[in-house]
Structure formats: structure tokens, C-alpha cells
Amino acid sequence: MPFDFHNKRVVVTGGANGIGLAVSRSFAAAGASVSILDLSAEKPAEVAQTLGAQGYAVDVSDKDSVDDAFNHLNDSDIVVAGAGIAPHGPLMSVPADVWNRTLAVNLTGVFHTVQAAAACMKRRKGGAIVLIASTNSYDGEPELVAYNASKAGLLGILHTAANELGPYRIRVNAVCPGFIRTRLTESQFSRPELISEYFKHIALGRGGEPAEVAHAVLFLASDLASYITGATLLVDGGQMASKFGTWQRETDIFDGQRWTRNS
Ligand SMILES: NC(=O)c1ccc[n+]([C@@H]2O[C@H](COP(=O)([O-])OP(=O)(O)OC[C@H]3O[C@@H](n4cnc5c(N)ncnc54)[C@H](O)[C@@H]3O)[C@@H](O)[C@H]2O)c1
Incomplete structure (x- = not known):
């Protein structure tokens, strides 16, 4: 891991599973003191313990629950907002x-x-916030109207927060993952007939892993991104760069998880 987050206090919402867990693991591996905030049903304290981190039961939809956790933590350098659902x-x-x-x-x-992150970062005049948005912040995947609306709305929070918090040296950025293997998507990943079609539209010919999103989060949270705020970083294997996909019938071979060009 090329990053060094020693002496950094990191808070990850939705950190008990999937992308949030990979983010928490990567920050912990890079030396950060990590706090996972997640629903009590997901046993955040137990999950956190496996990483040498702290875990707290929080429902992010409840302002008091979030504020209580941040007041208890007292201070944070980096906050990753990853909690999400996709019915x-x-x-x-x-x-x-x-x-x-x-x-x-x-x-x-x-x-x-x-709000909670900014309140404590403003006091210390600095910090980095990373939102987990989505490629669905930009497009209209069917049967996900509430999810798509919520993820598009995150761009409004992103731009406003970056604007208002910049003077306090607080950077706010977002990653926009594409199709990443987590429990949200596992049922699709386990159907080769479905993903062989889906992956024809992804330049890299495959889905992504949570750690690959985590690496982008760590970059945006790090000092290497010191002049980046209000930005979105697609982590989608090139999916949004391609209107019709790059797949070629004659030359491309699918191994069950990935298309590779044989020419
Ligand atoms: N998996 C993908 O393909 C993909 C793609 C783009 C964006 N995302 C986004 O990445 C984030 C993580 O998704 P994931 O795929 O890892 O799913 P996941 O279900 O594995 O993880 C989501 C986490 O959020 C937590 N959570 C849900 N509601 C909560 C609440 N009210 N309060 C606190 N925590 C709550 C869950 O308990 C869980 O631990 C989400 O915001 C999701 O929208 C995922």
C-alpha cells in the first residue's frame, strides 16, 4: 500500500460491508485509526475489531445518531460517506x-x-470528505429510480460542500463506482449469462472489486489530491466512456468473469 495515513483519524459510514469495508481495511492497513459507523444489525464493533478499528452502531438517516457518534469521536481528519441501499x-x-x-x-x-464531519473539521481548519456516489449519479439504470435520484442528488451535496468548505481547507470529493462485486451485486456476478452481456459494455471487460474503489478513495483523501476538491472520479472500468461498448464478436473471449481480446 503506497499510502501513509499514520496519525489520521478516519470515519467510514457503511464500513461493515462491501466497499465501505474495503475502504476501512485499506485505511487501517495504511496506518490510520479507523472508526466504522454502520447499522447495529451489521455488528460494526465486531467487524471493526478484525481490522484493529473501532465500530459504532449508527443509522445515518437519523441525524441524532450521526451527531452522537461524531461527538463521541470528537475529531476526524477524513470522513468517507459510504452507507447506501439499492432496492x-x-x-x-x-x-x-x-x-x-x-x-x-x-x-x-x-x-x-x-454536516457532522464539516462541524469538526471546521474547528481544526482542515480535512477531507469522500462521498461514495455512483455511475448512476449520471445515468438512468432501469428499476432504480430512487437510487438514481439519490446518487444524482449527491452531486448537489458534493458541489455545495466543496464550495462552502474550501475556505476552511476541507476538500470534498466523490468516487463514482460502476459495477462492483459486493452483496448488493453478488446475485448478478454469479450469473455468467448476465455478466457476459453486461461486461461487453465495459472497456476493461469485467466488473470491479471493492478494493479497487478503496484505492481511489484513499487517493482522494490523501495529500496527493491536495488541489482536488468538488471532483468526481469514475471507478468503472471505462463503462461511462463507451456509448456502444468495445466488444467484438470475432476476437473476444469470455472466461466466465472477463472479456479478453484475442488478437
Ligand atoms: N456495489 C456496487 O456496484 C456499487 C456501485 C456504485 C455505488 N455503490 C455504492 O457504494 C456504497 C456501498 O455499497 P456496497 O455495494 O458496498 O453495499 P453493501 O450493502 O455491501 O454495503 C453498504 C453498507 O451500508 C450500510 N448501511 C445501509 N443503510 C445504512 C444506514 N441507514 N446507516 C448506516 N449504515 C447503513 C449497510 O449496513 C452496509 O454495511 C453504497 O453507497 C452504494 O450505493 C455500490
């Missing part, structure tokens, strides 16, 4: 409670997190 369903039949809960976690939860 599927056709636009015309998404129930109001699913819409409300998705926005409450993915959008309002990030708002609460950024």
Missing part, C-alpha cells in the same frame, strides 16, 4: 416507503454525515 423495482410501482427510505439513507444520510 430495485419498476418506476410505476415503487412504494412511497421504499422511495422515502432510499432517499433517507443515500441522500439525507450523506447530508447528515457531511
Whole structure:
């Protein structure tokens, strides 16, 4: 790991699973003191212990829950807002409670997190916040209307927060992962007929791993990104760069997980 985060206090929401867990693990491996905030059902304290980190039961949709955790932690140098949910369903039949809960976690939860992070970073005049947005911040994947709206909304939080917090030397950036193997997507990853079609539209011919997103998060949080704020970094294997995909019937071979060109 080329990064050094010794003496840095890092908070990761949604850190008990998937991308958040990979982020927590990478920061811990780079020497940071890591605090995982996640739902009590995900046993954040137990998960954190396996990394030599701290874990706290927090529901990011509840402002008091987030504020209590940040008040308890007292100080943080880096905050990663990763908690998210992605319920599927056709636009015309998404129930109001699913819409409300998705926005409450993915959008309002990030708002609460950024507010709490900014309050303590402002006191110490510095810090870095990284949001986990999505390629869906930009496009309209079907059957994910609430998710897409929430992730598009994160760009509004990103730009406003970067603007208002820049004078306090607080940088705010976002990563936009594409299709990453976590429990959110595992059912799709385990269907070769589905991913062989999907991956035709990804320049690198495959899905991503949580650690590959974590590396981008660490970069944006590090001093190597000292003049970067208000930015989004796609971590999508080139998916958003390609309108029609790069796949070629004659030359490309699928090994069950990845397309490779044989020419
Ligand atoms: N997996 C992908 O392909 C992908 C792509 C783009 C963006 N993302 C985003 O990355 C983030 C992590 O997703 P993942 O794929 O690792 O999923 P995951 O389900 O493995 O992890 C999400 C974590 O968020 C936590 N969480 C959910 N609601 C919460 C709440 N109210 N309060 C606190 N924690 C809560 C969950 O308990 C879980 O630990 C999400 O924001 C997701 O939208 C994922």
C-alpha cells in the first residue's frame, strides 16, 4: 500500500460491508485509526475489531445518531460517506416507503454525515470528505429510480460542500463506482449469462472489486489530491466512456468473469 495515513483519524459510514469495508481495511492497513459507523444489525464493533478499528452502531438517516457518534469521536481528519441501499423495482410501482427510505439513507444520510464531519473539521481548519456516489449519479439504470435520484442528488451535496468548505481547507470529493462485486451485486456476478452481456459494455471487460474503489478513495483523501476538491472520479472500468461498448464478436473471449481480446 503506497499510502501513509499514520496519525489520521478516519470515519467510514457503511464500513461493515462491501466497499465501505474495503475502504476501512485499506485505511487501517495504511496506518490510520479507523472508526466504522454502520447499522447495529451489521455488528460494526465486531467487524471493526478484525481490522484493529473501532465500530459504532449508527443509522445515518437519523441525524441524532450521526451527531452522537461524531461527538463521541470528537475529531476526524477524513470522513468517507459510504452507507447506501439499492432496492430495485419498476418506476410505476415503487412504494412511497421504499422511495422515502432510499432517499433517507443515500441522500439525507450523506447530508447528515457531511454536516457532522464539516462541524469538526471546521474547528481544526482542515480535512477531507469522500462521498461514495455512483455511475448512476449520471445515468438512468432501469428499476432504480430512487437510487438514481439519490446518487444524482449527491452531486448537489458534493458541489455545495466543496464550495462552502474550501475556505476552511476541507476538500470534498466523490468516487463514482460502476459495477462492483459486493452483496448488493453478488446475485448478478454469479450469473455468467448476465455478466457476459453486461461486461461487453465495459472497456476493461469485467466488473470491479471493492478494493479497487478503496484505492481511489484513499487517493482522494490523501495529500496527493491536495488541489482536488468538488471532483468526481469514475471507478468503472471505462463503462461511462463507451456509448456502444468495445466488444467484438470475432476476437473476444469470455472466461466466465472477463472479456479478453484475442488478437
Ligand atoms: N456495489 C456496487 O456496484 C456499487 C456501485 C456504485 C455505488 N455503490 C455504492 O457504494 C456504497 C456501498 O455499497 P456496497 O455495494 O458496498 O453495499 P453493501 O450493502 O455491501 O454495503 C453498504 C453498507 O451500508 C450500510 N448501511 C445501509 N443503510 C445504512 C444506514 N441507514 N446507516 C448506516 N449504515 C447503513 C449497510 O449496513 C452496509 O454495511 C453504497 O453507497 C452504494 O450505493 C455500490
